[in-house]
Amino acid sequence: MCMDITRIDQIIDDHNAEQSSLIQILLDIQAEHHWLPKQALDRVAEKLDVPMNRIQHITTFYKAFSQVPKGRHQIHVCMGTACHVRGAQKVLDVLSDATGIKAGETDAELKFSLETVNCLGCCALGPVMVVDGEYHGNVAPAQAADVLKNYE
Amino acid sequence: MSEFVLQIDGKEVTAREGMTIVEAAKSVGIRIPTLCHHDQLEPYGACRICTVEAEANGRNQLVAACVYPAEKGMVVQTRTEKLAKIRKVLVEQMMAHAPDAPQLLELAEEYGADRDRFEKDPSFCILCGLCVRYCNEVKKKNAIGYIDRGPRREISFIPDVAGKECWDCKECFPLCPTSALQAAYVLTEALAAPPEEAAPEAGCACSCSCSGSCG
Ligand code: SF4
Ligand code: FES
Numbered sequence: 600m601c602m603d604i605t606r607i608d609q610i611i612d613d614h615n616a617e618q619s620s621l622i623q624i625l626l627d628i629q630a631e632h633h634w635l636p637k638q639a640l641d642r643v644a645e646k647l648d649v650p651m652n653r654i655q656h657i658t659t660f661y662k663a664f665s666q667v668p669k670g671r672h673q674i675h676v677c678m679g680t681a682c683h684v685r686g687a688q689k690v691l692d693v694l695s696d697a698t699g700i701k702a703g704e705t706d707a708e709l710k711f712s713l714e715t716v717n718c719l720g721c722c723a724l725g726p727v728m729v730v731d732g733e734y735h736g737n738v739a740p741a742q743a744a745d746v747l748k749n750y751e
Numbered sequence: 752m753s754e755f756v757l758q759i760d761g762k763e764v765t766a767r768e769g770m771t772i773v774e775a776a777k778s779v780g781i782r783i784p785t786l787c788h789h790d791q792l793e794p795y796g797a798c799r800i801c802t803v804e805a806e807a808n809g810r811n812q813l814v815a816a817c818v819y820p821a822e823k824g825m826v827v828q829t830r831t832e833k834l835a836k837i838r839k840v841l842v843e844q845m846m847a848h849a850p851d852a853p854q855l856l857e858l859a860e861e862y863g864a865d866r867d868r869f870e871k872d873p874s875f876c877i878l879c880g881l882c883v884r885y886c887n888e889v890k891k892k893n894a895i896g897y898i899d900r901g902p903r904r905e906i907s908f909i910p911d912v913a914g915k916e917c918w919d920c921k922e923c924f925p926l927c928p929t930s931a932l933q934a935a936y937v938l939t940e941a942l943a944a945p946p947e948e949a950a951p952e953a954g955c956a957c958s959c960s961c962s963g964s965c966g
Contacts, residue, residue: 652896
């Protein structure tokens with residue numbers, strides 16, 4: 600899973616290598632790779648002429664960025680009050696079993712990353728899980744693992 | 752540059768436009784306590800220990816004297832009961848992080864702060880930013896910065912830069928009011944591979960599990 604540096608350059612050029620587009624560039628790289636490899640950050644620092652300490656400050660500040668590899672598919676399980684009451688913990692347990700990882704982890708094949716969130720704002724649909732931005736509401740624990748079958 | 756007069760602790764002070772309250776006070780020998788302030792650095796306003804009462808345009812407010820510009824006709828109080836209380840709590844909070852820092856011990860004595868008032872979280876850093884800003888602004892090396900946010904925010908060296916620049920500089924060490932910096936530096940040094948053993952040049956530098964065989 601090596602990074603294509605010309606693709607990084609292209610992302611940077613799409614934003615005319617402007618310093619003010621730093622966060623946007625990082626978001627684009629994050630979206631494509633699901634994380635920010637050091638090599639990519641070095642390239643951004645060099646081409647935008649932004650010091651690395653500022654990049655580190657930003658990438659560690661926003662939760663949208665990851666500096667460790669993430670899976671191709673992001674699973675988010677809502678643990679907010681409403682979902683919790685409706686059995687979110689069971690859903691999480693089932694997903695943990697199915698993927699073999701705990702919340703906050705990524706599996707060795709880089710297929711899934713499992714994450715909990717504290718409220719997705721759609722409590723009426725609880726328990727809610729989101730995979731790659733797609734919402735699955737009212738998931739019974741028994742169905743939760745089936746949802747993952749649709750992702751390769 | 753235009754000059755004007757303001758009042759600090761009852762003294763008439765002549766100041767120039769662009770001067771902060773701390774600078775104006777200093778010019779007549781009034782010392783306002785500071786921790787994150789440094790003459791060579793841009794005003795920052797992190798620690799708030801320099802809080803003073805300033806009355807201007809009929810409003811009395813609490814301002815950070817190290818960043819707040821002196822204004823014409825302003826009436827500033829640097830030592831009031833209210834300020835002593837504020838500074839005491841600030842010192843107590845900072846002492847939760849750095850209970851033995853000499854500058855804090857001094858302030859604690861002055862304001863009667865209890866170093867054990869708050870539960871200890873010995874990060875040994877009060878995030879004054881002196882080291883970070885000095886490296887950025889004066890040395891222009893950007894070897895050190897902040898990471899994370901909120902209660903988890905801390906300072907961190909950038910190993911690639913620190914490995915090259917810091918050993919012969921270390922000018923930020925004596926600036927630190929808690930001496931946390933020293934510890935952090937030693938830590939990074941310990942973590943970073945010595946230059947000659949650094950990652951092989953060939954292959955890719957990504958952190959995938961291919962151990963440098965791809966790319
Ligand atoms: S290490 Fe010291 S100088 Fe640097 S931010 Fe922390 S307290 Fe300030
Ligand atoms: S000296 Fe003014 S805020 Fe720190």
